[in-house]
Amino acid sequence: MDQLIEKLRQNGALERNEWITLLNRRSRIDTDELFALSREVRESVYGKDVYMRGLIEFTNYCKNDCYYCGIRRGNNKAERYRLTEDNILDCCLTGYGLGFRTFVLQGGEDPYFTDGRLERIVRAIKKSLPDCAVTLSVGERSGNSYERLFNAGAERYLLRNETANGAHYKMLHPPVLSLENRMRCLRDLKEIGYQVGCGFMVGSPGQTPECLADDLMFIQAFKPQMVGIGPFIPHRDTAFAPKPQGSLGLTLFLLAIIRLLLPNLLLPATTALGTIHPKGRELGILAGANVVMPNLSPSGVRGKYLLYDGKICTGDEAAECRFCMQRRIERIGYKLAVSRGDCVGFYRKDLI
Ligand code: SAH
Secondary structure: OOOHHHHHHHOOOOOOOHHHHHHHHHHHHHHHHHHHHHHHHHHHOOOOOOEEEEEEEEEEOOOOOOOOOOOOOOOOOOOEEHHHOOHHHHHHHHHHHHHOOEEEEEEEEOOOOOOHHHHHHHHHHHHHHHEEEEEEOOOOOOHHHHHHHHHOOOOOEEEEOOOOOOOHHHHOOOOOOOOHHHHHHHHHHHHHHOOEEEEEEOOOOOOOOOHHHHHHHHHHHOOEEEEEEEEOOOOOOOOOOOOOOHHHHHHHHHHHHHHHHHHOOOOOHHHHHHOOOOOOOHHHOOOOEEEEEOOOOOOOHHOOOOOOOOOOOOOOOHHHHHHHHHHHHHHHOOOOOOOOOOOOOOHHHHOO
C-alpha cells in the first residue's frame, strides 16, 4: 500500500504537502486495494448498514447567485416553487411508511422561510414523528437562527463549505458571499450542538490539487460528522455551462481517503454521483460511503429542483426511489437500515 495512505491510516492526518503529493499520484495508486481498506474501516464502525435519508427539496427560490448552481437567483428560466408546511409533513409521513427515520429539508436561501416558519415546520415533524431526525440544509443564517432551529428540534445541518480555499471560493461565488461567513456558519452550527456536514463539489471550475488539499486539511481540523461530496455537473443556464464535469475516479478516491481520515463519518453516495454514472452510488458505497439520500420530494416538483443538468430520478415516486435503492444496495452486499443513523460517537449513548 502507498506510504502516505499507510500514514493516513495510522495517524488520521497528513500535512498539506502530503495531501498534494497523494492527490498528484492518484493514477499510480491501486484503487482496488484502497477501496478494500476504506470498506474495512467503514465496516468496522457501521457494518454493512447503509443509512437512508429522505431528501425533501422544499423550495427552489434562492436569493444567492452561486455561479455553478441551476437555481441561482439570476437564472430566470428556473420555474420556482415552494412546498407548504402540509406538503412537507405529508412527504415525511409517506417517508416514514417507507422506513425513513431521517428527513433532510433542503432548499435555496428563500427569505420566505423565516425562522418562525421553519421552526413551525421542524416542530410539526418532530411532534408527528418523534423517533425521526431532522436535518436542515438551508444555507447561511445567523447563529441565533441556527440556535432557534436547533431548539425546535433540528439535530443535523448540512452546509457544504464548497471549497476551503479563499481564492477558489471567489471563483465560484459573487463578491457578496464570503468563505469567512461560510466558515463562521459551520463553527456556529458545531458549537450549538448540531451534527454538522461540510463538503464540496469535486472538479468544480478552478479546483486544483492545492484546493483539494485545503479541503482535506479543513475536514481534518474541523472534524465534522458528515461530509457531502459529489462531482460538479454543469447546468446549461449558468456561466459554467461549458465547463467539464467532475470525474468519477477522483470522487471515489476522495470518498475512500476521507473515510480513512475520519472512520466514523457519515459519508453519502450522492445523487450527483449517480447522475454521472449509472452505478455511481453503488461505486460510492464500495469506496467507503455509508449514506444514501433517495428523493422524497413530491413528483410534481422534482423536475424543478435542478442544480445541474441530467439529474436522475426526477420522474419517480418516493416509493419507487426507495425500493430501487434497496435493490441496488442489496445487490452489492449491503443493507438499507431502518434507523435514524446518527454519527457513531456523537451521542454518549453510542459509546455505552
Ligand atoms: N442553499 C443550500 C443548499 C444548496 S444545494 C446551501 O447553501 O447549503 C446543495 C449542494 O448542491 C450545494 O452545496 C452544492 O455543493 C451542490 N451543487 C450545486 N450546484 C451544483 C452543480 N452544478 N453540480 C454539482 N453539485 C452542485
